[in-house]
Amino acid sequence: MATDFWASSQYKRWIVDRATLRQARADDLLYVEDPEHLDFLAIYFAEVVGKLGKKLRLPQRAIATATVFFRRFYLKNSYCETDPFIVIAACCYVAAKAEECPVHIKNVVGDARQIFCHDPYNVKSFTSDNSKLAEMEFYLVDDLECDLTVFHPYRTLLALCKSVDGSEDLAAAQEEEAGEVGTGIAADDGPRYWGTGEGQLELPPNGLQTAWFIVNDTYRSELCLLYPPHLIAIAALYLTCIFHPATHETVAAVLASGSAGTTASAAVDPPPRRSSRQAAERKKPVQDPLAFLAELNVSLPLIATIAQEIIAMYTLWDRYKEDASAADATPDSRGDDEAVVTPVLLTAVLLKMREARFQDMSHPSSGRPVAVNKMLERTQAAG
Amino acid sequence: MDASILQNDPMRMYRSKRDATRRSVSSKYSILGFISSGTYGRVYKAQSLGEDAKIHAIKKFKPDKEGDVITYTGISQSAIREIALNREIDHENIVALKEVILEDKSIYMVFEFAEHDFLQVIQHHATTLRTAITQPVLKSLIYQLFNGLIYLHSCHILHRDLKPANILINAQGVVKIGDLGLARLIYQPLQPLFAGDKVVVTIWYRAPELLMGAKHYNKAIDCWAVGCVMAELASLRPIFKGEEAKLDSKKNVPFQRDQLLKIFEVLGTPEENDWPGVKDMIEYQNMKRLDPYTNRLYEWCQTRVRSPSGYDLLRQLFAYDPDNRLTAKEALQHKWFHEDPYPTWNAFQAAQQQMPPHRRITQDEAPSMVPLPAAPFSHTQSKPGSSTSMSGGGPYVVPSGGNGGNGRKKQRMG
Numbered sequence: 040m041a042t043d044f045w046a047s048s049q050y051k052r053w054i055v056d057r058a059t060l061r062q063a064r065a066d067d068l069l070y071v072e073d074p075e076h077l078d079f080l081a082i083y084f085a086e087v088v089g090k091l092g093k094k095l096r097l098p099q100r101a102i103a104t105a106t107v108f109f110r111r112f113y114l115k116n117s118y119c120e121t122d123p124f125i126v127i128a129a130c131c132y133v134a135a136k137a138e139e140c141p142v143h144i145k146n147v148v149g150d151a152r153q154i155f156c157h158d159p160y161n162v163k164s165f166t167s168d169n170s171k172l173a174e175m176e177f178y179l180v181d182d183l184e185c186d187l188t189v190f191h192p193y194r195t196l197l198a199l200c201k202s203v204d205g206s207e208d209l210a211a212a213q214e215e216e217a218g219e220v221g222t223g224i225a226a227d228d229g230p231r232y233w234g235t236g237e238g239q240l241e242l243p244p245n246g247l248q249t250a251w252f253i254v255n256d257t258y259r260s261e262l263c264l265l266y267p268p269h270l271i272a273i274a275a276l277y278l279t280c281i282f283h284p285a286t287h288e289t290v291a292a293v294l295a296s297g298s299a300g301t302t303a304s305a306a307v308d309p310p311p312r313r314s315s316r317q318a319a320e321r322k323k324p325v326q327d328p329l330a331f332l333a334e335l336n337v338s339l340p341l342i343a344t345i346a347q348e349i350i351a352m353y354t355l356w357d358r359y360k361e362d363a364s365a366a367d368a369t370p371d372s373r374g375d376d377e378a379v380v381t382p383v384l385l386t387a388v389l390l391k392m393r394e395a396r397f398q399d400m401s402h403p404s405s406g407r408p409v410a411v412n413k414m415l416e417r418t419q420a421a422g
Numbered sequence: 423m424d425a426s427i428l429q430n431d432p433m434r435m436y437r438s439k440r441d442a443t444r445r446s447v448s449s450k451y452s453i454l455g456f457i458s459s460g461t462y463g464r465v466y467k468a469q470s471l472g473e474d475a476k477i478h479a480i481k482k483f484k485p486d487k488e489g490d491v492i493t494y495t496g497i498s499q500s501a502i503r504e505i506a507l508n509r510e511i512d513h514e515n516i517v518a519l520k521e522v523i524l525e526d527k528s529i530y531m532v533f534e535f536a537e538h539d540f541l542q543v544i545q546h547h548a549t550t551l552r553t554a555i556t557q558p559v560l561k562s563l564i565y566q567l568f569n570g571l572i573y574l575h576s577c578h579i580l581h582r583d584l585k586p587a588n589i590l591i592n593a594q595g596v597v598k599i600g601d602l603g604l605a606r607l608i609y610q611p612l613q614p615l616f617a618g619d620k621v622v623v624t625i626w627y628r629a630p631e632l633l634m635g636a637k638h639y640n641k642a643i644d645c646w647a648v649g650c651v652m653a654e655l656a657s658l659r660p661i662f663k664g665e666e667a668k669l670d671s672k673k674n675v676p677f678q679r680d681q682l683l684k685i686f687e688v689l690g691t692p693e694e695n696d697w698p699g700v701k702d703m704i705e706y707q708n709m710k711r712l713d714p715y716t717n718r719l720y721e722w723c724q725t726r727v728r729s730p731s732g733y734d735l736l737r738q739l740f741a742y743d744p745d746n747r748l749t750a751k752e753a754l755q756h757k758w759f760h761e762d763p764y765p766t767w768n769a770f771q772a773a774q775q776q777m778p779p780h781r782r783i784t785q786d787e788a789p790s791m792v793p794l795p796a797a798p799f800s801h802t803q804s805k806p807g808s809s810t811s812m813s814g815g816g817p818y819v820v821p822s823g824g825n826g827g828n829g830r831k832k833q834r835m836g
Contacts, residue, residue, distance in 0.1 A: 043577075048509050120439070122432030136502040139606065144496045164429045173494035175433065177524050178440055180497065180505075185522045187506035188607075393428055400435060 048186035066117040070392040085259040105134035119396035129175040137187040159382035192272035243285035250279040260352040274345035293327040455783030483529040515570025517600040536590035546778035548658040558763040558772040565765035566597035571750040578609035584647035595768035625666040635704030642744035649739030690717035697742040731758040
């Protein structure tokens with residue numbers, strides 16, 4: 040199971056389609072004035088999970104697992120009917136245990152209070168009662184259907200890439216995280232579960248780091264519910280080829296030499312614009328990263344789609360500003376569609392949604408709880 | 423009502439919605455009786471109220487209490503592990519988890535029911551039949567055990583607590599490895615294995631590298647334990663029945679002198695030729711002070727295993743150097759399994775009379791399964807013959823005189 044994604048609970052039960060995602064937000068959509076705010080909330084919540092996870096000193100993978108738990112929980116529930124902050128605390132608490140780096144429940148409650156009770160979240164009364172968090176943990180594990188083993192793109196990145204040099208920090212961090220890897224464990228990793236690709240992609244200095252950060256950023260979207268993690272990793276590598284200057288230079292050089300796409304290791308003469316120092320370093324054949332990706336046994340159109348969605352997330356995230364004053368600085372330079380969104384604003388949006396939902400549940404006009412479709416009302420008023 | 427409830431009880435809407443759809447244990451199962459209890463909680467025999475009317479074993483984790491009030495505390499690391507691993511795996515020779523029910527602040531894990539376990543078989547032969555377990559049965563049990571272990575290891579799971587009480591057998595004679603409460607994924611772990619649990623594996627089944635203080639270990643520890651189980655099935659008593667040295671007040675792990683001596687008495691004192699890494703181990707200096715012994719495993723096997731290839735398998739499972747120890751996969755290729763008598767999928771096919779009697783259940787404690795609000799279930803009840811394992815109870819009592827009493831228990835820390 041640890042190597043076989045196709046036999047995992049994640050593949051069998053937790054990869055969903057867009058329609059399912061839309062259905063999951065249907066109730067929230069009735070209570071939000073601007074539907075785009077729901078996409079911003081996806082970023083907002085990922086940031087909250089990350090903040091609490093870092094304060095608890097959870098490793099990146101445990102934070103990623105907590106984020107996946109959060110997304111899975113809200114496949115079945117609405118933001119407006121729940122308290123996402125207690126859910127986030129429970130996600131971090133369970134993920135820490137699931138990833139074998141447990142933290143004490145009172146630390147989770149304490150750290151959560153410190154973060155949530157202040158700007159920009161201002162949760163007025165986050166519980167100080169451990170048993171409230173433990174209760175939420177119970178409901179959470181139940182809603183997660185006890186599927187607590189999560190696959191992430193990081194492993195694919197490490198399996199696919201080697202860094203030429205200069206990424207010692209990352210390598211050291213991985214070694215620290217990996218613990219005893221190397222004591223007879225790494226020796227029998229078994230076949231790659233995504234296909235037949237062999238060998239490793241050589242990335243220029245910091246190339247792997249860039250791909251790693253792109254993977255971190257994907258958790259701000261709902262991609263982890265839509266696609267298998269190894270495809271997200273490959274899409275992150277593809278984007279690294281485009282956005283990471285040194286990697287892009289390698290790709291450009293290969294393309295310029297006209298041998299792109301023929302073999303994974305094309306012998307390339309350094310193009311004239313390279314400095315002589317760089318040229319001297321290149322003694323062995325240069326690997327073509329794009330050809331390497333092409334030779335993986337995965338659907339490239341699908342990789343391109345995922346890459347597009349990652350870019351769409353970055354576009355959205357670009358308008359998400361932690362600092363309200365930065366937002367005020369450029370009030371009119373953007374059109375209405377491109378208004379800057381801050382956590383303070385989203386906190387207010389969330390509270391309004393929850394209050395409206397609560398009102399509707401308490402004062403049903405027809406005896407049954409009825410939700411008011413504000414979107415529909417606006418459309419009708421406009422028409 | 424006003425919206426201040428969002429402040430005071432923000433999850434109220436969610437809870438009422440969830441509680442309305444939740445199905446209780448008692449609505450799905452009828453509790454037939456109590457099987458055993460341990461530090462984690464208790465195990466019950468239950469029948470599904472669905473159409474199949476199947477029999478199950480329900481493991482109820484102990485709810486934590488503050489005073490007399492049962493309250494929510496966090497789900498234990500052990501329960502999280504057992505749930506997380508069981509949800510991913512599926513194999514004929516591993517006890518299958520049917521479902522998990524979270525109710526009344528308690529966790530109920532519903533497993534397929536297994537009528538017998540290795541400990542029962544040993545006790546049945548030792549006390550009732552007063553004969554050795556026959557070769558076909560012995561070989562079939564070990565073959566199927568390895569078959570399940572290969573699956574676990576191929577999933578990068580270390581069991582870390584293999585012992586007769588944790589290895590079950592169903593009524594069809596199929597071996598089922600149980601109790602993944604101490605099991606762990608070893609694929610790219612975020613923390614060294616040592617960081618989580620300072621002591622793993624019940625002392626009698628604990629591999630020498632663990633006894634010598636290794637912080638890094640691997641699948642070979644499970645293979646050592648299978649060697650111990652095989653020897654115990656062959657001789658009807660634990661082969662290395664040492665006394666565990668307890669943790670000191672600072673929870674330091676002590677030198678397990680007696681257990682190592684028990685091993686050395688049979689296998690001889692390890693030499694650097696057999697185990698090059700031994701001189702770098704934490705307890706090496708302590709080990710050097712012990713009296714030297716020579717290997718007499720061959721003599722030990724003469725009257726007990728009664729098969730040259732059986733001896734050879736045991737010899738390779740008891741390799742001191744973990745890197746030289748037979749892997750589960752290699753073990754299944756061993757010639758012992760490929761010569762007459764051959765292993766069978768019904769382990770008792772050749773000898774039904776060797777099957778132990780059915781697991782005994784008791785009725786009187788069954789009502790305590792679901793605690794009443796007024797009378798939360800009592801932890802003070804203690805059954806004679808109960809053991810720390812979900813399967814080790816029933817009619818047989820572990821002989822518990824002298825140094826044997828604590829042997830089957832493991833210590834869990836951290």
